[in-house]
Every structure is written in C-alpha cells, then in structure tokens.
Amino acid sequence: xxxxxxxxxxxxxxxxxxxxxxxxxxxxxxxxxxxxxxxxxxxxxxxxxxxxxxxxxxxxxxxxxxxxxxxxxxxxxxxxxxxxxxxxxxxxxxxxxxxxxxxxxxxxxxxxxxxxxxxxxxxxxxxxxxxxxxxxxxxxxxxxxxxxxxxxxxxxxxxxxxxxxxxxxxxxxxxxxxxxxxxxxxxxxxxxxxxxxxxxxxxxxxxxxxxxxxxxxxxxxxxxxxxxxxxxxxxxxxxxxxxxxxxxxxxxxxxxxxxxxxxxxxxxxxxxxxxxxxxxxxxxxxxxxxxxxxxxxxxxxxxxxxxxxxxxxxxxxxxxxxxxxxxxxxxxxxxxxxxxxxxxxxxxxxxxxxxxxxxxxxxxxxxxxxxxxxxxxxxxxxxxxxxxxxxxxxxxxxxxxxxxxxxxxxxxxxxxxxxxxxxxxxxxxxxxxxxxxxxxxxxxxxxxxxxxxxxxxxxxxxxxxxxxxxxxxxxxxxxxxxxxxxxxxxxxxxxxxxxxxxxxxxxxxxxxxxxxxxxxxxxxxxxxxxxxxxxxxxxxxxxxxxxxxxxxxxxxxxxxxxxxxxxxxxxxxxxxx
Amino acid sequence: xxxxxxxxxxxxxxxxxxxxxxxxxxxxxxxxxxxxxxxxxxxxxxxxxxxxxxxxxxxxxxxxxxxxxxxxxxxxxx
Numbered sequence: 080x081x082x083x084x085x086x087x088x089x090x091x092x093x094x095x096x097x098x099x100x101x102x103x104x105x106x107x108x109x110x111x112x113x114x115x116x117x118x119x120x121x122x123x124x125x126x127x128x129x130x131x132x133x134x135x136x137x138x139x140x141x142x143x144x145x146x147x148x149x150x151x152x153x154x155x156x157x158x159x160x161x162x163x164x165x166x167x168x169x170x171x172x173x174x175x176x177x178x179x180x181x182x183x184x185x186x187x188x189x190x191x192x193x194x195x196x197x198x199x200x201x202x203x204x205x206x207x208x209x210x211x212x213x214x215x216x217x218x219x220x221x222x223x224x225x226x227x228x229x230x231x232x233x234x235x236x237x238x239x240x241x242x243x244x245x246x247x248x249x250x251x252x253x254x255x256x257x258x259x260x261x262x263x264x265x266x267x268x269x270x271x272x273x274x275x276x277x278x279x280x281x282x283x284x285x286x287x288x289x290x291x292x293x294x295x296x297x298x299x300x301x302x303x304x305x306x307x308x309x310x311x312x313x314x315x316x317x318x319x320x321x322x323x324x325x326x327x328x329x330x331x332x333x334x335x336x337x338x339x340x341x342x343x344x345x346x347x348x349x350x351x352x353x354x355x356x357x358x359x360x361x362x363x364x365x366x367x368x369x370x371x372x373x374x375x376x377x378x379x380x381x382x383x384x385x386x387x388x389x390x391x392x393x394x395x396x397x398x399x400x401x402x403x404x405x406x407x408x409x410x411x412x413x414x415x416x417x418x419x420x421x422x423x424x425x426x427x428x429x430x431x432x433x434x435x436x437x438x439x440x441x442x443x444x445x446x447x448x449x450x451x452x453x454x455x456x457x458x459x460x461x462x463x464x465x466x467x468x469x470x471x472x473x474x475x476x477x478x479x480x481x482x483x484x485x486x487x488x489x490x491x492x493x494x495x496x497x498x499x500x501x502x503x504x505x506x507x508x509x510x511x512x513x514x515x516x517x518x519x520x521x522x523x524x525x526x527x528x529x530x531x532x533x534x535x536x537x538x539x540x541x542x543x544x545x546x547x548x549x550x551x552x553x554x555x556x557x558x559x560x561x562x563x564x565x566x567x568x569x570x571x572x573x574x575x576x577x578x579x580x581x582x583x584x585x586x587x588x589x590x591x592x593x594x595x596x597x598x599x600x601x602x603x604x605x606x607x608x609x610x611x612x613x614x615x616x617x618x619x620x621x622x623x624x625x626x627x628x629x630x631x632x633x634x635x636x637x638x639x640x641x642x643x644x645x646x647x648x649x650x651x652x653x654x655x656x
Numbered sequence: 657x658x659x660x661x662x663x664x665x666x667x668x669x670x671x672x673x674x675x676x677x678x679x680x681x682x683x684x685x686x687x688x689x690x691x692x693x694x695x696x697x698x699x700x701x702x703x704x705x706x707x708x709x710x711x712x713x714x715x716x717x718x719x720x721x722x723x724x725x726x727x728x729x730x731x732x733x734x
C-alpha cells in the first residue's frame with residue numbers, strides 16, 4: 080500500500096488529461112487528510128477527482144438542507160463518514176431507553192438521506208462503524224440492548240439491510256477493514272485527542288483505497304477474471320515431478336490445507352461470477368489429472384473457463400485467454416508463486432494485476448484478503464452461469480473453423496433473440512451490463528438499477544433489451560438500447576452497448592433493424608447516434624458508418640444520422656423468439 | 657542521544673514528509689518559517705518521527721511544542 084506521503088506527492092504531478100468526476104466528503108471528525116488521501120488514491124487509479132470537503136461536523140445540515148454547499152457542488156459521489164467515537168459521545172448523553180433505539184435513530188437518518196429526492200442519481204458511500212468495545216458491560220453487553228456494543232453491531236447490520244433497499248447506497252466496510260488491520264493500527268489516540276482526526280496516518284491510504292474500489296466498480300473498472308498458475312499455487316508441489324499422489328492437498332499431506340482453503344476461496348469467486356482460468360507450464364494431460372482424479376481438489380475442470388497448459392510462455396497464454404474472453408487486461412488478476420513469472424507477466428502485459436504472493440502458501444489468503452481485489456457494484460444470480468458461457472464460446476470458436484463461409488456458419492447456429500423493454504426481471508442485468516461494458520459501448524453512460532427503473536417508467540424513452548440464444552446455449556441478455564427524443568422527428572441513441580461475447584454474429588444488424596422498426600412505429604424520421612471515445616471503445620469507432628449512418632460533419636462530437644424511411648433492413652440470421 | 661544528530665534525522669523527515677529537499681531546520685525553527693509546515697502536515701511529521709525513533713508522544717506533548725527545539729528535547733527525553 081502507498082503511504083500518505085506518496086499519495087500527497089501524486090497530487091503534485093500533472094493531472095491534466097486524466098478523467099475527472101466530483102466527490103464530496105461529509106464527516107463528523109476532521110477529514111482533511113482523508114480527502115487528500117482519496118484524491119491521491121484517485122490519481123493512482125487514473126482519476127483527477129474534483130473534491131469538495133464539507134465544513135467539519137455539519138453532516139445533518141449539509142445533507143438535509145437543499146441550499147447547503149454540498150448541494151451547490153453537485154457531486155457524483157458523496158462520502159459520508161460518521162465516526163464510532165461521535166456515536167459513542169451521543170450514546171453517553173442518552174437515557175437507557177433512548178440508548179436502546181440509537182441504531183434505529185441513525186438508520187432512519189441515513190434512510191432519509193437516501194430518499195432525499197434532491198440527491199437522486201448520486202451515489203452515496205457510507206462508512207460503517209468499526210467497533211470500539213467500551214467494556215462497560217464486558218461480554219455481557221451482548222445481552223443488553225442499550226449497550227454501546229449492541230447498538231454498534233445492530234447499526235452495522237441495519238446498514239447492510241438499508242443498502243439492499245437503496246440502490247444508490249454503498250457501504251464502505253470500515254469495520255471489515257479494522258478487523259483486518261486491527262484497531263491499534265487504525266486509530267491513534269494521541270493524534271485523535273490533539274486533532275480530532277479519527278483515522279491514523281497509516282490507515283488513511285487503506286481507507287482511501289476502499290473508497291476508490293467502490294468508485295471504480297461503479298464506474299465499470301473492476302476485476303472479472305482470475306488466472307491461476309497450478310504448481311505451488313493451486314496445489315503444493317509439482318505435478319509433473321511429484322505425481323498425483325505426491326502433490327500436497329487436503330488435510331493429509333504437508334501443507335495441503337493451505338491450498339485447499341485457497342481453492343475454496345477461488346470457488347466462491349467463481350460462484351460469484353469471476354471467470355477462473357488456468358495458465359500453467361505443463362503437459363495438458365498432466366495438468367488436468369488432479370482436476371479429474373484427486374479427491375481433495377475443490378476446483379474441478381467445470382470451474383475453469385479457459386485451461387491453458389502447455390510450454391508457451393505465461394505471457395502468450397494470458398494473451399490467448401484474453402482473446403477468447405474478450406475482456407480488458409486491466410480486469411484480469413494473475414496469481415503465480417514464481418516471482419520470475421510474475422515479473423515477466425507484469426512487464427509484458429500492461430494493466431494486468433499481479434499480486435506479490437507471499438513465499439509461504441499459508442499466507443496466501445490473508446494477503447489476498449488485504450488487497451480487496453474483487454470489489455463490485457452489482458451482483459445478479461446470472462453471474463454464476465458466466466463460466467459455462469465462456470466454455471460454450473470456446474466450442475463455438477472451434478465450430479466456426481469448420482465453415483469456410485461466414486453466413487453458413489451463422490445460419491448453422493440457429494440464433495434466436497428475445498426483444499423486450501426494461502422490466503423488473505431484466506433491470507438488474509441491464510444496469511449491471513451498463514457498468515461492465517467497456518469495449519462495445521458507444522457512449523459509456525453508466526446506470527444503476529434505480530436509473531434504469533426511471534428510464535423504464537419514462538414514456539418518451541424507447542428502451543430495448545436483447546437476448547441471444549443459439550444451439551449451444553443461451554447467452555442471456557447481451558445488448559441494450561436507450562433512445563430519447565430530441566424533437567418530434569428525431570431520436571437520439573443515448574445508449575448502445577453489447578456484450579463482446581456475441582461479436583460477429585450479426586447482432587448489430589438485428590439490433591438496428593429493431594430500432595428502426597420501433598422508431599418508425601412511433602413516427603420518428605431520423606435516428607442520431609453518437610460515439611464518445613474512451614481508452615477502451617475504439618472497437619466501435621466506425622460502428623455507425625458501418626451500419627449505413629452518415630457522419631454529421633457540423634457536430635462537435637462524433638455524431639451520425641440515419642434516415643428511418645429510406646432504411647433497408649440489414650441482413651442477419653437471427654430470428655425473433 | 658545527541659541532539660544535533662536528532663536534529664539531522666528530524667530534518668530528513670521534514671524533507672521527506674513535506675516533499676522539499678531544501679528545507680533547513682535548527683532548534684529555533686517554528687512552523688511559520690516553513691511554508692509547507694501547517695497543522696495537517698504537522699501531524700504527519702509527528703507520526704513519521706514516532707516511527708523513525710520508535711517512540712510515542714503523548715497528546716499533551718503534541719499540543720505544547722512551539723519550536724523544533726521543543727520537539728527535539730522531547731525526543732531526547734524518551
């Protein structure tokens with residue numbers, strides 16, 4: 080982790096050209112250095128944060144008064160840091176009856192902030208409460224509802240429930256961070272007493288990092304894939320030398336337990352929707368043998384989306400994995416016990432995350448926990464199926480090689496698509512895809528569940544979602560269109576994104592045919608599309624011209640126009656389901 | 657520990673934390689003499705000194721210092 084001094088130094092570098100967003104910090108203790116740390120960590124993640132720090136100890140006024148400076152600033156993200164210490168002060172001034180409702184009182188306040196219509200569309204990042212055990216009751220506090228310990232724990236639980244209820248509320252898990260780092264590291268009593276600063280200098284970079292983890296996840300920057308080395312990473316020993324019986328796994332042999340628990344963690348990531356891949360220097364058969372035959376392997380071949388075991392370099396194998404998955408290197412994590420391999424991957428593949436695993440495999444997990452690599456801003460049950468979809472994609476790739484003619488191949492897939500507006504069933508997936516799609520995304524507007532719900536309710540908006548199914552399986556919801564009227568005759572394509580899993584299937588043609596149909600039916604004459612470049616969406620630079628739009632030379636941005644009445648439906652081999 | 661040696665070490669810490677290699681301090685230096693030395697960077701200096709000398713200041717000491725000399729006396733007495 081960077082030090083506060085390093086983060087501060089970041090702010091002296093040239094920040095022009097970095098993308099920017101607005102973040103406000105509201106706290107009930109001194110937050111100046113926290114703000115510095117967040118801005119410095121922003122630079123680490125490639126952002127120049129426009130930061131507003133509310134005057135100290137005005138949490139209620141700033142958040143509830145619509146004329147406050149906070150509202151004037153109009154932040155994209157609002158970080159709220161109400162400390163356990165101030166909560167404890169408040170607790171000490173209450174009667175026993177009131178103490179028993181302290182958590183409810185605070186929960187109601189946060190709910191009222193989340194419901195404040197003036198804050199609609201803003202993301203609220205709320206710090207939960209690291210415990211301070213005051214030992215007034217000792218362990219008996221667990222039995223006493225009015226005790227501080229009881230109320231703090233209840234409050235943290237209620238915060239989780241609130242965040243499920245309000246899509247715009249994200250909990251920054253300071254309590255979890257304190258569990259990892261320890262209270263004595265997080266808090267310096269001498270500094271607090273003389274300055275009102277609640278977080279120690281050492282803790283600030285970690286806290287800033289956790290804030291930026293959430294911000295980046297909301298902005299679509301998060302890890303999607305974990306690539307594993309095998310020997311001494313997934314099991315102890317070298318399968319090629321030690322053989323199936325000789326590798327260390329499970330509770331029997333050597334330090335096998337460490338690897339088993341590591342695999343359990345990987346399995347949970349897979350179940351959460353992280354794509355697990357293997358890159359190993361081994362013969363393929365040898366490398367697969369433990370997955371097929373070892374009784375203590377938690378990971379099975381089914382869990383692995385792409386399995387690369389051969390004698391090519393790790394760099395080449397990771398590039399192959401990337402070409403099959405079609406996701407950015409910056410969304411990949413590579414774990415390998417060998418420092419040489421790690422350095423080689425780090426040096427040759429820009430953007431990939433390569434944690435510096437400890438020498439002792441027993442330490443792997445605790446170290447990996449400390450990095451919080453897999454922050455996310457959404458989760459849906461469909462995430463679980465992702466591995467299957469990539470395995471199917473690998474099958475499709477091998478089928479396509481047997482056709483010389485692309486059209487014949489596409490016809491052979493028997494593709495069908497369900498077209499639908501946004502409904503309560505698909506809203507979570509639409510929002511999630513809007514956060515995840517980077518490459519095939521024309522304007523890269525990120526939407527939360529609440530935003531998508533509002534669009535669905537707006538009668539002027541034409542919202543379309545598309546699924547794609549073929550003979551190998553169902554890809555689920557893979558493309559989204561949001562069109563808004565500019566005037567009576569003109570529709571503007573606010574959003575067009577598509578999952579890269581379904582590239583080169585004619586889905587763009589099918590989508591446009593549907594868009595034109597809907598536009599015509601609603602009496603529109605023109606569709607305007609726009610391309611807003613990002614570092615990742617060069618793939619769709621010529622998207623609109625390729626589909627027969629004409630470039631609008633006059634516009635300040637890349638805009639393209641299509642005459643609805645002259646449009647000839649484009650060829651595609653997808654049927655409406 | 658020799659106070660001049662402490663002064664030299666503390667000067668290094670000032671340069672590192674305040675990110676300015678030209679900072680020169682002596683026993684009479686006060687916060688007003690150094691542009692980057694404000695109440696916020698003061699806390700960073702304190703914590704950096706605590707780490708370097710493996711000592712802990714109490715909160716009363718933190719509030720009482722007026723000059724670098726006060727700071728160094730305090731370190732020397734630990």
